[in-house]
Amino acid sequence: MAKIEFKGLTKRFGSLTAVDHLNLTIPDKSFVALLGPSGCGKSTTMNMIAGIEEPSDGQILFDGSDIVRVPIDRRGVGYVFQNYAIFTHMSVYDNLAFGLQVRGLPKAQINAKVQQVAELMRLEDRLDWPSGTLSVNEMQKLAIGRSAIVEPSIFLLDEPLSNLDAAFREFMRTELKHIQRQLEQTMVYVTHDQIEAMSLADHIAVMNRGVLQQYGTPADIYSRPANTFVAMFIGSPSMNLIPCQITTEGETELLDVGSAGRIAITDDALRQAARAAPSRDVILGVRPEVLDLVPRAATGLGLQLEVDLLEPIGPRTVVHLRSGDTEILAVKDKRYGTQELEAVTAIPPQAACRLFDRRDGRVLGGA
Amino acid sequence: MSASRKERDAAAAKLSLEKEQRKLGNLMALPAQLLLVFIVAFPLLMQLYVSTTWWSPLDGVPWYMAYESWNWFANYSDLVQDSRLWGAIWRTLLIVIVCVPAQFLLGLGLATLFVDSFPGKTIFYTLLLMPMMVVPAVVGYMFFLLFQQSGPINDLIGVFAGGPAEINWLNDVNLAMVAVMIAEIWEWTPLMFLILLAGLSGVPEDQMRAARLLGANAWQRFWRIVMPRMKTVIIIALVLRTVESLKVFDTLFIMTVGGPGVATESISLYIYKRTFQDLEWSYVASIGLFVLVALSLLAGLGIWFMVRKSTKPAQVATAQQGGALALQEAK
Numbered sequence: 110m111a112k113i114e115f116k117g118l119t120k121r122f123g124s125l126t127a128v129d130h131l132n133l134t135i136p137d138k139s140f141v142a143l144l145g146p147s148g149c150g151k152s153t154t155m156n157m158i159a160g161i162e163e164p165s166d167g168q169i170l171f172d173g174s175d176i177v178r179v180p181i182d183r184r185g186v187g188y189v190f191q192n193y194a195i196f197t198h199m200s201v202y203d204n205l206a207f208g209l210q211v212r213g214l215p216k217a218q219i220n221a222k223v224q225q226v227a228e229l230m231r232l233e234d235r236l237d238w239p240s241g242t243l244s245v246n247e248m249q250k251l252a253i254g255r256s257a258i259v260e261p262s263i264f265l266l267d268e269p270l271s272n273l274d275a276a277f278r279e280f281m282r283t284e285l286k287h288i289q290r291q292l293e294q295t296m297v298y299v300t301h302d303q304i305e306a307m308s309l310a311d312h313i314a315v316m317n318r319g320v321l322q323q324y325g326t327p328a329d330i331y332s333r334p335a336n337t338f339v340a341m342f343i344g345s346p347s348m349n350l351i352p353c354q355i356t357t358e359g360e361t362e363l364l365d366v367g368s369a370g371r372i373a374i375t376d377d378a379l380r381q382a383a384r385a386a387p388s389r390d391v392i393l394g395v396r397p398e399v400l401d402l403v404p405r406a407a408t409g410l411g412l413q414l415e416v417d418l419l420e421p422i423g424p425r426t427v428v429h430l431r432s433g434d435t436e437i438l439a440v441k442d443k444r445y446g447t448q449e450l451e452a453v454t455a456i457p458p459q460a461a462c463r464l465f466d467r468r469d470g471r472v473l474g475g476a
Numbered sequence: 477m478s479a480s481r482k483e484r485d486a487a488a489a490k491l492s493l494e495k496e497q498r499k500l501g502n503l504m505a506l507p508a509q510l511l512l513v514f515i516v517a518f519p520l521l522m523q524l525y526v527s528t529t530w531w532s533p534l535d536g537v538p539w540y541m542a543y544e545s546w547n548w549f550a551n552y553s554d555l556v557q558d559s560r561l562w563g564a565i566w567r568t569l570l571i572v573i574v575c576v577p578a579q580f581l582l583g584l585g586l587a588t589l590f591v592d593s594f595p596g597k598t599i600f601y602t603l604l605l606m607p608m609m610v611v612p613a614v615v616g617y618m619f620f621l622l623f624q625q626s627g628p629i630n631d632l633i634g635v636f637a638g639g640p641a642e643i644n645w646l647n648d649v650n651l652a653m654v655a656v657m658i659a660e661i662w663e664w665t666p667l668m669f670l671i672l673l674a675g676l677s678g679v680p681e682d683q684m685r686a687a688r689l690l691g692a693n694a695w696q697r698f699w700r701i702v703m704p705r706m707k708t709v710i711i712i713a714l715v716l717r718t719v720e721s722l723k724v725f726d727t728l729f730i731m732t733v734g735g736p737g738v739a740t741e742s743i744s745l746y747i748y749k750r751t752f753q754d755l756e757w758s759y760v761a762s763i764g765l766f767v768l769v770a771l772s773l774l775a776g777l778g779i780w781f782m783v784r785k786s787t788k789p790a791q792v793a794t795a796q797q798g799g800a801l802a803l804q805e806a807k
Contacts, residue, residue: 159689160689161685181685181688181689182688182689182690182691182692182693183691184689186689187689188685188686188689190682190685190686192682194680194682194683194685194686195683196683196686196687196700196701198704198705199704207687207690207692207700208690208691211687211690211691211692211693211696211700212691255686255690256689256690259690259691
C-alpha cells in the first residue's frame with residue numbers, strides 16, 4: 110500500500126547514464142510494468158526502488174516521503190529476483206518463514222502464516238521438501254510467497270516469467286494477476302517482453318537508454334505511441350513507419366509517399382498534426398492490423414503497392430507489401446487470399462494514424 | 477527354444493569375456509600396486525619392526541638384524557612414562573588450540589572485509605598473502621630478530637610504555653611460547669583467509685540481497701545464509717590447519733630450538749632431537765607410530781564429523797523423493 114514517485118531520478122555508472130532524470134508516479138495498488146530493451150535502465154530503476162543501487166541524483170518517494178537514505182532492509186519492499194534467489198540450503202518451510210523468523214515472531218504465528226501463504230501459492234504439500242529439489246515453476250511461486258509473507262507495501266518482480274517454460278508462462282501470467290489482486294499491493298514488474306507487459310500491467314512505462322519514453326495504459330501505448338521508438342517496440346509485427354513528405358494542393362494537405370502515391374488528409378486530427386510539423390519530412394505510423402487492402406483504385410486515398418509475399422502465422426496472415434523502397438506490412442485474417450490481387454491499394458484509416466517528426470521521432474500534434 | 481539358448485550362450489560368452497578383461501586389468505595395475513606397497517607399506521612395516529627392538533645405528537648392526545635386540549613393547553611402555561614426550565604433546569596441542577582458532581577468526585574477519593570491493597583491494601590482497609609465501613625457516617629467522625631483547629618489538633613497546641622495554645622474549649619460559657605462537661599465527665592466517673574468502677565468494681550475492689530485503693540484519697545473514705554454505709569449507713580449513721600445526725617444526729627450530737629448556741619443544745622437535753642428538757632410532761620409531769595413529773584418529777574424527785553434518789539421511793531421502801516427483805511432473 111504505497112504510491113511510488115520518482116523525481117528527477119538519475120543513476121550514473123562512471124560515464125554511462127543508466128537512468129536519466131526519470132519523473133514518474135506509480136499509483137497505490139497498481140500493477141506497473143517497466144518495459145524496454147536490455148540496458149534501458151529498467152532494472153537499475155527497480156534496484157533503486159529496492160535500495161540495491163543508490164541514485165546519483167533525484168528522489169524516490171514512497172507515499173510522499175523520500176526513502177533514498179532508508180537502508181535496504183527497512184524499506185518494506187518485496188523483491189522477486191530473476192533467478193528467484195531461493196535459499197537452497199533450507200526447506201521450503203524455512204524459506205517461507207525466513208522473513209518472519211528474522212523479525213522474531215512467535216513460532217505459532219509463523220506457522221499459521223506459512224500455512225496460509227503456502228495455500229495461496231499451492232505449495233502446502235511441499236513444505237518439508239528441500240527447496241533445491243523444487244521445479245523452476247515451484248521455485249517461482251516460492252520466491253513470490255517468501256516475499257509476500259512479510260506483507261511488503263511494494264512488490265518488485267524482476268523478469269518473473271523469463272525462466273519459465275512456455276506452457277507454464279501462460280498459466281503464471283494469469284496467476285500473477287490473481288496474486289496481485291489478492292495481495293492488494295503496488296507491484297512493479299520489469300520485463301523486456303512487450304506481450305507480457307501488455308497482458309499483465311495496468312500501466313506500462315516504456316524506457317529506452319535510461320529515458321522514459323511513454324507512460325500509459327497498454328491500450329494507450331499500443332494505439333497512441335508517443336514516438337517512433339515506442340511505435341517500433343510495441344506490437345508484433347510493429348507499427349509501419351512510412352517516411353513521407355507533406356505537400357499541399359489548394360486547400361488540401363497530402364502525404365507524398367514517393368512511388369506509392371499520395372494520400373489526401375481527410376481526418377481533422379491528422380491535418381492538425383501535419384500543420385504542426387516543423388518541416389515537411391515526416392513519418393506516417395500505421396498499425397498493420399488496421400490497414401485496409403482493396404483492389405487497385407486510382408483514388409488518392411491509399412498507397413499503391415505490390416504484394417511481395419504472404420506469411421501465414423496461425424490465426425493470421427502477414428502480408429508483405431512493397432513499392433520501390435517502401436515496405437509495408439499488413440495483418441489480415443488467415444483466410445486472406447491474394448492470388449488474384451498482385452497489386453493492391455492499402456488504405457490507412459486516418460483516425461488510427463500517427464504522424465512523427467522525422468528528425469527526433471516525436472509524435473506531431475500533441476498526444 | 478533355440479533362440480533363448482543362443483541368447484544364453486551369448487550372455488555366457490560376454491560374461492567370460494568380462495572376466496578375462498578384468499583379469500587383464502588387474503594384471504596391468506599390479507606394478508602400480510607393488511610400487512604403492514613399497515612406498516607406503518614397506519617404511520611403515522620397517523618402522524613397526526624397528527620399534528620393537530633396542531636397535532640403534534651405533535650398534536653397527538644393519539637394520540634387518542635388529543631382531544637380535546628384540547624387546548617386544550619395551551619402547552612403548554617407555555613412551556607412556558616419558559614425561560618429556562607428554563610435555564611436548566601438551567605444548568603442541570596448546571599451539572593448535574591457540575593458533576588455529578586465532579588464524580580462523582582473523583582469516584574470517586579479513587575474508588569478510590575482502591568480499592566487497594574497496595580501493596586498493598588488490599594491493600592489500602597481495603600483501604596479505606605474503607606471509608604464506610615466505611619459507612617457514614625464514615619466518616622463524618624474522619621473528620627471531622624481531623623478538624630480540626634489543627629488537628624492534630621491544631622498541632615499539634618502549635614507545636607506548638614511555639620507557640625502554642627490556643623483555644627477554646625468547647629466553648623466558650612463558651614468553652617464548654607467546655612469541656612462537658605469534659609467528660605461527662602471522663604465517664598461517666593468510667591460508668585461512670584464502671580458503672575462507674573462496675568459501676565466502678561462493679555464497680550467491682542474490683541470496684544475500686534477498687535475505688536483506690526480507691529484513692535480516694548482518695548477524696542473521698551471517699548465521700543463516702553464509703554459515704550453512706561455508707560449513708564444509710570451514711571444516712576443511714580447520715582440519716588442514718590442525719593437522720599441519722600438529723607437525724609444527726621450522727619456526728620453533730629457528731626461533732628457540734625448543735628452549736629455553738623444553739619450554740617450546742613440540743612433538744616434531746622432540747623427535748628430531750631424539751633422532752639426531754640421542755640416536756635412539758628404535759624409540760623414535762615407536763613415537764612416530766604412536767603419533768601417526770593418534771593423528772589418524774583425529775583426522776578420522778574430523779571427517780566423520782564433516783560427513784555426519786553435511787548429509788542427514790532423512791534429508792537425502794526426501795530430496796530423492798522430491799526429484800522423482802518433479803521428474804514425473806515434467807513428463
